[in-house]
Amino acid sequence: xxxxxxxxxxxxxxxxxxxxxxxxxxxxxxxxxxxxxxxxxxxxxxxxxxxxxxxxxxxxxxxxxxxxxxxxxxxxxxxxxxxxxxxxxxxxxxxxxxxxxxxxxxxxxxxxxxxxxxxxxxxxxxxxxxxxxxxxxxxxxxxxxxxxxxxxxxxxxxxxxxxxxxxxxxxxxxxxxxxxxxxxxxxxxxxxxxxxxxxxxxxxxxxxxxxxxxxxxxxxxxxxxxxxxxxxxxxxxxxxxxxxxxxxxxxxxxxxxxxxxxxxxxxxxxxxxxxxxxxxxxxxxxxxxxxxxxxxxxxxxxxxxxxxxxxxxxxxxxxxxxxxxxxxxxxxxxxx
Amino acid sequence: xxxxxxxxxxxxxxxxxxxxxxxxxxxxxxxxxxxxxxxxxxxxxxxxxxxxxxxxxxxxxxxxxxxxxxxxxxxxxxxxxxxxxxxxxxxxxxxxxxxxxxxxxxxxxxxxxxxxxxxxxxxxxxxxxxxxxxxxxxxxxxxxxxxxxxxxxxxxxxxxxxxxxxxxxxxxxxxxxxxxxxxxxxxxxxxxxxxxxxxxxxxxxxxxxxxxxxxxxxxxxxxxxxxxxxxxxxxxxxxxxxxxxxxxxxxxxxxxxxxxxxxxxxxxxxxxxxxxxxxxxxxxxxxxxxxxxxxxxxxxxxxxxxxxxxxxxxxxxxxxxxxxxxxxxxxxxxxx
Numbered sequence: 001x002x003x004x005x006x007x008x009x010x011x012x013x014x015x016x017x018x019x020x021x022x023x024x025x026x027x028x029x030x031x032x033x034x035x036x037x038x039x040x041x042x043x044x045x046x047x048x049x050x051x052x053x054x055x056x057x058x059x060x061x062x063x064x065x066x067x068x069x070x071x072x073x074x075x076x077x078x079x080x081x082x083x084x085x086x087x088x089x090x091x092x093x094x095x096x097x098x099x100x101x102x103x104x105x106x107x108x109x110x111x112x113x114x115x116x117x118x119x120x121x122x123x124x125x126x127x128x129x130x131x132x133x134x135x136x137x138x139x140x141x142x143x144x145x146x147x148x149x150x151x152x153x154x155x156x157x158x159x160x161x162x163x164x165x166x167x168x169x170x171x172x173x174x175x176x177x178x179x180x181x182x183x184x185x186x187x188x189x190x191x192x193x194x195x196x197x198x199x200x201x202x203x204x205x206x207x208x209x210x211x212x213x214x215x216x217x218x219x220x221x222x223x224x225x226x227x228x229x230x231x232x233x234x235x236x237x238x239x240x241x242x243x244x245x246x247x248x249x250x251x252x253x254x255x256x257x258x259x260x261x262x263x264x265x266x267x268x269x270x271x272x273x274x275x276x277x278x279x280x281x282x283x284x285x286x287x288x289x290x291x292x293x294x295x296x297x298x299x300x301x302x303x304x305x306x307x308x309x310x311x312x313x314x315x316x317x318x319x320x321x322x323x324x325x326x327x328x329x330x331x332x333x334x335x336x
Numbered sequence: 337x338x339x340x341x342x343x344x345x346x347x348x349x350x351x352x353x354x355x356x357x358x359x360x361x362x363x364x365x366x367x368x369x370x371x372x373x374x375x376x377x378x379x380x381x382x383x384x385x386x387x388x389x390x391x392x393x394x395x396x397x398x399x400x401x402x403x404x405x406x407x408x409x410x411x412x413x414x415x416x417x418x419x420x421x422x423x424x425x426x427x428x429x430x431x432x433x434x435x436x437x438x439x440x441x442x443x444x445x446x447x448x449x450x451x452x453x454x455x456x457x458x459x460x461x462x463x464x465x466x467x468x469x470x471x472x473x474x475x476x477x478x479x480x481x482x483x484x485x486x487x488x489x490x491x492x493x494x495x496x497x498x499x500x501x502x503x504x505x506x507x508x509x510x511x512x513x514x515x516x517x518x519x520x521x522x523x524x525x526x527x528x529x530x531x532x533x534x535x536x537x538x539x540x541x542x543x544x545x546x547x548x549x550x551x552x553x554x555x556x557x558x559x560x561x562x563x564x565x566x567x568x569x570x571x572x573x574x575x576x577x578x579x580x581x582x583x584x585x586x587x588x589x590x591x592x593x594x595x596x597x598x599x600x601x602x603x604x605x606x607x608x609x610x611x612x613x614x615x616x617x618x619x620x621x622x623x624x625x626x627x628x629x630x631x632x633x634x635x636x637x638x639x640x641x642x643x644x645x646x647x648x649x650x651x652x653x654x655x656x657x658x659x660x661x662x663x664x665x666x667x668x669x670x671x672x
Binding site for chain 1: 472473486487518520527528529551552553554555556557567568569571572573574575576577578579580581582583584585586587588590591592594595597598600601602603604605606607608609611612615616
């Protein structure tokens with residue numbers, strides 16, 4: 001029988017906590033027997049929520065935590081001061097080996113800081129990138145870094161490319177993933193100081209399948225499976241993806257409501273459109289891993305519903321079974 | 337009577353040259369009596385194209401140029417070597433004062449380099465930003481810099497903010513335009529070294545209406561009228577706008593064709609959708625000005641059709657009549 005994967009879940013993090021988080025945890029436990037969840041947060045409210053669901057009590061434990069880290073709090077301060085918070089307790093469960101992974105929909109800054117300060121980096125990893133999947137017309141790409149590590153160095157981008165390739169191949173299941181360097185032109189000599197120095201490092205790295213520079217326009221077209229960039233650019237790409245989609249869909253909906261004829265048409269296309277928009281969302285892939293840590297830290301969207309919480313928990317199974325951190329140690333760090 | 341605005345047009349630049357460029361020039365001349373166009377390029381082909389249109393021959397001249405700068409050519413080399421190219425000849429027409437402005441759909445790199453080397457910067461302007469308008473759900477914003485000037489300094493971003501405000505108010509007609517600094521969070525302390533240093537400069541500048549940091553997600557929502565960033569980020573924003581729109585529209589069209597019911601619906605919503613997508617395009621605003629030069633250089637999209645060429649030519653009228661360069665000299669450079 002497969003080994004149990006122990007996942008700590010920050011029951012108090014996110015816009016829909018604890019309701020949707022607790023629901024997602026129960027769903028994950030019911031979906032896969034290989035997972036055990038530790039719901040960390042205010043025990044009375046979590047237990048109240050849990051009454052709504054049937055689940056295997058052997059694989060869902062509640063661990064009490066008094067404090068909650070709010071989204072607006074300065075991350076470093078919050079992690080240092082709030083030792084009794086649900087997030088910090090989750091971090092320590094991973095650090096001391098009680099859990100293999102943690103999932104939080106809470107403050108991105110606090111997750112990034114806590115991951116580095118408490119869980120800690122794999123020796124040799126310069127920076128742990130936050131690596132969400134982003135939709136494209138054919139599937140998804142892994143975008144890294146989207147974290148708080150701005151002003152990155154070329155050697156760090158090389159590590160992002162290697163770690164991203166390992167994750168994309170072993171967890172998402174894309175064989176020999178194509179790595180692209182996000183740039184402002186496809187020619188080798190294009191870009192800023194960072195991309196110009198990074199290009200030859202990626203080009204000369206035999207362990208990755210580097211396909212060259214990728215312009216932002218080709219990101220949604222799926223021009224690469226692993227998109228390498230520093231965190232400021234990664235953040236802009238991720239948020240433009242959301243913002244342009246939202247704006248366009250809002251426009252299209254308003255446009256369809258503009259005449260009687262188009263309102264009838266809208267009723268007829270609605271089911272097909274709904275499916276299309278679902279295809280262009282990433283909720284089924286779970287959250288964004290913070291790669292290169294001694295354990296797995298997964299950040300899910302602040303607005304996560306139970307389905308994203310569930311999938312974020314389930315993705316921890318592949319992460320452990322595929323021995324991602326072992327691969328990072330062997331393929332990324334030792335090679336440097 | 338208003339003064340004539342003389343515009344040099346690179347008849348050989350762009351994917352649809354010379355056909356659409358010549359057509360757009362004729363349309364511009366017919367649309368506004370204040371404009372005179374100098375079509376620069378291979379005289380025989382231009383004259384052949386011109387036979388298709390009726391226009392005031394007093395306000396449309398052809399100037400022969402033997403050479404053409406291709407899109408793939410290294411810009412600096414092309415500008416230096418191809419003295420007889422249509423683009424370089426346009427640049428000299430502006431430099432020597434024969435023309436007020438030039439419009440080109442040709443190589444962006446060559447336009448940027450030629451603008452700086454031949455037309456030249458207004459004294460005191462550190463860098464001339466390329467400033468396209470980008471659509472948002474309520475109208476348009478001006479995005480600068482989208483040029484080749486990567487790795488910018490804070491003082492340059494301050495100048496971009498001032499020049500962008502002048503242009504947005506005087507040419508696009510937005511009173512007291514809201515200036516936003518593109519960043520990875522809205523709090524003042526967020527960002528990379530560049531944005532952290534730029535924030536206080538913008539905050540303490542009394543001549544602009546600074547509204548703070550803007551996340552990329554809020555760009556398509558119209559959170560600011562003037563979006564300030566360095567060129568790498570500007571390029572990513574511009575190209576994500578195009579790429580996400582294209583990908584989503586392709587998805588939606590395919591979704592609508594997926595069942596008989598939705599195909600019927602698609603027929604009914606088509607006219608409304610077409611209008612919506614037109615609202616979300618920027619062709620009616622003309623091309624992107626390269627601000628801060630001794631004259632006006634307008635770069636239009638490489639795939640420009642006649643409507644964009646026409647509007648790019650017509651926008652030169654407001655630029656001259658509103659004395660943009662005079663305002664830049666008085667309000668941007670002298671204040672520094």
